[in-house]
Amino acid sequence: MNDVNLRIPRQAATLRLLVEDRIREAISSGHFKPGQRLVERELCEQIGVGRTSVREALRQLEAEGLVVTVPHRGPEVSSISYEEARQLYEVRALLEGFAARSFAQRGDMAALEELRAAVAGFRRAAESADRAHLVAAKTRFYSVLMNGAHNVFVKQSLTTLHNRITLLRVTSMTQKGRLADSVSEIEAIFEAIAARDGDRAEQRAKHHIQMAAKIALAVLAGDQPSPPQTD
Incomplete structure (x- = not known):
């Protein structure tokens, strides 16, 4: 041969x-x-x-x-339609809720400290209001969250969804005060995970995506003005 x-x-x-x-x-x-x-x-x-x-x-x-x-x-x-965005956020809420629950239940202390650092990094980026830093910091948070969930299939699926979310980050904008709310929601997710409360971690992760969806879908429907969002 x-x-x-x-x-x-x-x-x-x-x-x-x-x-x-x-x-x-x-x-x-x-x-x-x-x-x-x-x-x-x-x-x-x-x-x-x-x-x-x-x-x-x-x-x-x-x-x-x-x-x-x-x-x-x-x-x-690519562009993304209203209906595609609606479906994307629905699935993303389910998967990120599951990832947060899994992290609370299975994440070790090293992963938890890494998540703490990622949350702090996002808070600093929000204070600077630099768009590139915001996107990088949010991407870092999600990367740590997915790794801490210890589920390769959830990570693969969320990575694909996050790639598509990139399109919404440049076609949709935040309402006034959304960035501050986003920081609070991310911190709430971390607090629930740190407390090893899987139910609360899942609920807060879903809430964060539902709030992001509300803004993005309003923009796509033409109901809101548009600077870039980072959710």
Whole structure:
């Protein structure tokens, strides 16, 4: 039987991941907006890489739902409809509620301290009101929450949902005072987890997503003005 070389160039794979992250961050920050075309040549110039890396990154982001290929136009940043958003938030509330309950029941002290630090980081980012810091801090909180739940399938599902939420972060805006409420809700989730109260942790996590959904859906329905939300 002929030998098959299964080795892949590590440097190329790493470069592709870096390109994915750069484009994903640009979408998350609002640099690339829903419906905006993503021209390969321009991306190559902006990021400083070849077309192969950009093309592979766009394929991955399309699989995540962040990019869509439109006939006769090519790839562009995806948009999300009201109904898609409503369904997304419903499922997200269930999964994050379960993750918070699981963390309260199974998370060890090291994970709890990491969650405490993530909550503090989000509070500091909220005080600075820097959008990039807010998104990064909230992403960090969710990453720690998912890891602490010790359920690989919940983590996979929530990662997919959070990628889609990126689109709402740049198409929806917070009502006045929402950021302060968001910080309070995140702190309440942590307090319930730290108390090892699974029921309360689940309820508070669901409440947080329901409040975020209320704002986002109002924006998509055209009932609210729109600066970027971070829920």
